Amino acid sequence: TDSNYTVFNFIEEANSGIYKNSEFIPVINESYNLNIFYQGDVYTATETLKSVVPIDYIEQKNDGGFSGEDIELKAFYTDPAGEENYYFFEFLSDLSPIPSLEVYEDRFTNGNQIFGFYSDEDLQAGNIVRIRNHGVSESFYEFMFLLLQQGSQDSGGPFETQPATVRGNCINETNPNNYPFGYFRLSEVDEVIYTIE
Numbered sequence: 016t017d018s019n020y021t022v023f024n025f026i027e028e029a030n031s032g033i034y035k036n037s038e039f040i041p042v043i044n045e046s047y048n049l050n051i052f053y054q055g056d057v058y059t060a061t062e063t064l065k066s067v068v069p070i071d072y073i074e075q076k077n078d079g080g081f082s083g084e085d086i087e088l089k090a091f092y093t094d095p096a097g098e099e100n101y102y103f104f105e106f107l108s109d110l111s112p113i114p115s116l117e118v119y120e121d122r123f124t125n126g127n128q129i130f131g132f133y134s135d136e137d138l139q140a141g142n143i144v145r146i147r148n149h150g151v152s153e154s155f156y157e158f159m160f161l162l163l164q165q166g167s168q169d170s171g172g173p174f175e176t177q178p179a180t181v182r183g184n185c186i187n188e189t190n191p192n193n194y195p196f197g198y199f200r201l202s203e204v205d206e207v208i209y210t211i212e
Contacts, residue, residue, distance in 0.1 A: 016048045041201065049185070049199045056189040060199035067102065067150030067203045068092050071128065075212060079134055086138040086211060089130040090146045096126025101156035103149040103202065104131035109142055111135075118151070118159045142211040149202035158183055158198050 016022050025034035043066045051058040071091045079087035094100055099121065106115040115133055131148060138144075151159075161181045183198035 016050070017042070018046050041203075043203060047201055051185075056187055056193065058185050058187050058195055060183075060185040062155070062184060062199050062201050063152055064201040065101070065150035065152055065203065067148055067205055068095060068100075069205045070146065070148055070207050073146065073207060073209045074130070080136060082136075085134050085136050087132070087134040088144060088146070088209065089132055090148065090207065091128055091130045092148060092205075093128045094121045094124055094126055098125075099153065100125075101151045101153055102131070103151045103155070103159060104133075105145075105147040105149070106131075106133040107145040107147075108135060108138065109144075110137050116159070116163060118156050118163065120153075120156055138211055140211050144209045144211065146207045146209060147204050148206075149200075149204045151200060151202055154184060155198055155200050 023036050023039045025036045025039075027034050041064050043064055046061060046063045049058075049060040049062075069092065071093060074089040074091065076087040076089070079085045088106070090104065092102075101121075102119040104117040104119070106117075108115075115135070117131055117133075119129070119131065121129075131146070133144065133146070158181060165181065182194060183196070185195045185197060185199055187193050187195060
């Protein structure tokens with residue numbers, strides 16, 4: 016539902032896990048409420064749809080990494096001055112089904128041109144990288160920052176005991192102890208499909 020209590024029902028497509036609504040028209044800076052009814056429990060979340068600036072251009076460097084032989088990409092974008100902005104970058108390559116994820120804030124770069132960074136030692140000419148920049152809320156930024164930090168190679172690995180449970184913004188109203196994993200997020204997104212040269 017939006018702030019005017021307009022209801023948008025998202026219907027699952029044939030047990031695919033993908034829910035769609037053909038009448039939902041997103042509005043930047045509008046707050047939305049999510050209600051999920053699942054196996055007798057009611058889950059709720061609230062989030063605001065955030066805008067994003069376009070990706071200005073992609074810069075490729077062929078002598079990156081420790082070896083000086085890795086291909087590195089920088090996706091430049093210009094942060095708007097005088098406002099707080101948070102960004103969530105996805106880099107999806109045809110090398111791996113698992114995307115590379117990064118989050119950025121503009122605390123020290125407000126109003127400047129900055130970049131999202133991606134590198135993979137196996138990249139070579141002809142590979143395709145789909146680059147997505149999402150505008151996100153501060154709370155989603157904090158959620159992803161902690162999640163990425165705990166999942167990084169420096170954290171001791173995925174099988175180590177994590178220092179804290181990272182919880183999203185979804186709440187189980189029926190049984191709070193049975194909290195869900197994940198985050199209800201709304202984002203405007205800018206996408207560039209880049210072919211490695």
